[in-house]
Amino acid sequence: MQLQIAPSILSADFSELGRDIEMLNHCADLIHLDIMDGSFVPNISFGFPVVEAVSRIATIPMDAHFMVVHPERWVDRCAELGVAMMSFHLEAAGEDSSKILESIRSKGMKAGLVINPDIPVEKLFPYIGQADYFLIMSVFAGFGGQKFIPESLKRIKVLKAELERRGNDAPIEVDGGVGPANAAALREAGASIFVAGSSVFKAEDPCAAVALLRNSR
Numbered sequence: 001m002q003l004q005i006a007p008s009i010l011s012a013d014f015s016e017l018g019r020d021i022e023m024l025n026h027c028a029d030l031i032h033l034d035i036m037d038g039s040f041v042p043n044i045s046f047g048f049p050v051v052e053a054v055s056r057i058a059t060i061p062m063d064a065h066f067m068v069v070h071p072e073r074w075v076d077r078c079a080e081l082g083v084a085m086m087s088f089h090l091e092a093a094g095e096d097s098s099k100i101l102e103s104i105r106s107k108g109m110k111a112g113l114v115i116n117p118d119i120p121v122e123k124l125f126p127y128i129g130q131a132d133y134f135l136i137m138s139v140f141a142g143f144g145g146q147k148f149i150p151e152s153l154k155r156i157k158v159l160k161a162e163l164e165r166r167g168n169d170a171p172i173e174v175d176g177g178v179g180p181a182n183a184a185a186l187r188e189a190g191a192s193i194f195v196a197g198s199s200v201f202k203a204e205d206p207c208a209a210v211a212l213l214r215n216s217r
Contacts, residue, residue: 003213007024008195009031010045011200017054027210031063035065040089040141048077048081055083064083064085065135067141069092071093084110085112086109087113110132111131111132112134115135116137117138117139117151121159125162133172135173135195136156136191137152138174138175148182149177159172174194179198179213186216196213
């Protein structure tokens, strides 16, 4: 599966957001939107005015990751703004996860399910065939710039093995502390979508940093 790089604009320069989105249009595969509500996670990032502004400039798909208590409330709005991928946390949705995945897909978006590092990866298994992709957090959701949790590699391998056992080709996305030092290992473990914040936007040449991640072996 071809590797995709999804820089997280949480690490972008918001005073120059238009410039940064134009840059990503030319060198990235996806634009990752980390949306936090201050309830599910102890931080607030940005909301739909920013997503709408990004949508006016973006020419590559938007990948929205909802770290919120009620993700189902925002499905229609995401679809209206042309979001291509919408993911939410199993911990937030619980028994409603299947219904929300179906709702996202019914709007023409790809539906993703996310778990934090303290949730057993096997909890995702019942949703294989319902989710279009899975997002493994390799840090705890809520803040950018955290250090990668090495045990995440094993979790990705376990999920990838189960997907293959069932003949399912849903991509595995990984988010948190992703950079050149662990990119090759993440790829080998089975991840095919890399969310990268600081390692892209804090680099001297962000597009070169994207290329370095994409070409990791």
